[in-house]
Amino acid sequence: MKRNKITVVGAGNVGATCAHWAAAKELGDIVLIDVAEGIPQGKALDLMEAAPVEGFDSIVTGTNDFADTADSDLVVITAGIARKPGMSRDDLLSTNAGIVKSVTEQIVKYSPNCFILVVTNPVDVSAYIAYKASGFAPNRVFGLSGVLDSARFRTFIARELNISFEDVTTFVLGGHGDDMVPLVKYTYAGGIPVEKLIPADRLEAMVERTRKGGAEIVNYLKTGSAYYAPSASVMQMAECILKDKKRILPVSAYLQGEYGEKDVFAGVPAIIGGSGVEKILEVDLNEAEDAALKQSIHSVRTNLAKLSL
Numbered sequence: 001m002k003r004n005k006i007t008v009v010g011a012g013n014v015g016a017t018c019a020h021w022a023a024a025k026e027l028g029d030i031v032l033i034d035v036a037e038g039i040p041q042g043k044a045l046d047l048m049e050a051a052p053v054e055g056f057d058s059i060v061t062g063t064n065d066f067a068d069t070a071d072s073d074l075v076v077i078t079a080g081i082a083r084k085p086g087m088s089r090d091d092l093l094s095t096n097a098g099i100v101k102s103v104t105e106q107i108v109k110y111s112p113n114c115f116i117l118v119v120t121n122p123v124d125v126s127a128y129i130a131y132k133a134s135g136f137a138p139n140r141v142f143g144l145s146g147v148l149d150s151a152r153f154r155t156f157i158a159r160e161l162n163i164s165f166e167d168v169t170t171f172v173l174g175g176h177g178d179d180m181v182p183l184v185k186y187t188y189a190g191g192i193p194v195e196k197l198i199p200a201d202r203l204e205a206m207v208e209r210t211r212k213g214g215a216e217i218v219n220y221l222k223t224g225s226a227y228y229a230p231s232a233s234v235m236q237m238a239e240c241i242l243k244d245k246k247r248i249l250p251v252s253a254y255l256q257g258e259y260g261e262k263d264v265f266a267g268v269p270a271i272i273g274g275s276g277v278e279k280i281l282e283v284d285l286n287e288a289e290d291a292a293l294k295q296s297i298h299s300v301r302t303n304l305a306k307l308s309l
């Protein structure tokens with residue numbers, strides 16, 4: 001059996017931690033690539049030297065040359081700048097848009113059959129750029145948003161109820177920005193609707209904290225943004241593809257009429273398996289939820305309009 005080849009573009013906080021989770025889960029051999037000379041090589045060697053201790057068999061290679069990424073099954077794009085306190089994710093657009101475009105062109109040149117998982121912010125716009133620059137079918141390009149956002153919401157609920165994190169399920173719709181739409185009515189603890197377990201005002205406070213979850217970490221770290229939960233989320237999405245798990249996860253996916261939207265990436269629940277984004281699932285929304293989703297997607301479109309694609 002052939003091992004999977006996973007490329008992670010950007011060997012910074014998110015990229016290196018993605019490589020760490022991927023190796024620990026033995027998802028395949030890993031290529032870490034960055035423009036910074038020495039950084040991917042040093043981090044890759046350091047990580048691989050953990051293999052004898054941890055007992056994983058992934059080969060981890062660091063490089064500055066895209067030729068070394070050839071024939072990857074999955075490519076994760078984390079290249080670009082992260083925000084600092086006082087910035088929004090949208091403030092990263094002018095720098096990161098060009099990086100995502102050029103990285104995608106290099107990826108496609110060497111791995112014409114891969115899946116592309118985009119992390120770089122603002123992620124819904126970055127995923128759109130990668131989709132256009134790759135020329136790939138929409139099922140092969142998607143972005144990290146809802147797995148992370150719902151992990152935050154799940155964390156807050158589990159701590160509130162003092163129960164296992166695993167027992168809370170939920171999802172978050174819309175763009176990965178301050179107007180994302182956590183869906184309380186689809187949130188359960190051990191199969192019980194959380195609305196029956198937590199008072200409405202406490203739940204609303206947790207929804208608000210989820211919306212600002214990225215900024216909460218940025219304000220602590222000062223020099224950059226979150227990376228442990230983001231990279232764990234990326235690797236859950238990667239694992240679903242590489243193992244054809246067909247899990248239902250909220251991801252930033254290309255919409256073609258779903259939720260009344262077209263030609264835009266936004267967070268929606270989807271079946272993720274060996275064919276990538278296999279099916280987008282449409283759930284019932286009430287008027288307020290629908291309006292919130294439209295507003296959130298409008299924010300993504302406002303950013304898209306700033307690009308000359």
Ligand SMILES: NC(=O)C1=CN([C@@H]2O[C@H](COP(=O)(O)OP(=O)(O)OC[C@H]3O[C@@H](n4cnc5c(N)ncnc54)[C@H](O)[C@@H]3O)[C@@H](O)[C@H]2O)C=CC1
Binds near residue numbers: 009
């Ligand atoms: N979608 C999401 O939910 C999340 C998105 N992010 C985003 O991920 C991105 C990366 O964040 P961090 O890893 O914390 O930043 P970082 O600054 O630690 O690492 C970014 C790396 O990208 C590299 N890079 C820049 N241009 C490149 C190019 N053309 N080719 C290859 N590498 C290049 C840099 O040298 C640096 O090592 C940011 O845009 C951040 O906002 C972070 C967390 C969650």
Ligand SMILES: O=C([O-])CC(=O)C(=O)O
Binds near residue numbers: 121148217218
């Ligand atoms: O907040 C940021 O800039 C990074 C990110 O997307 C997150 O942690 O949700």
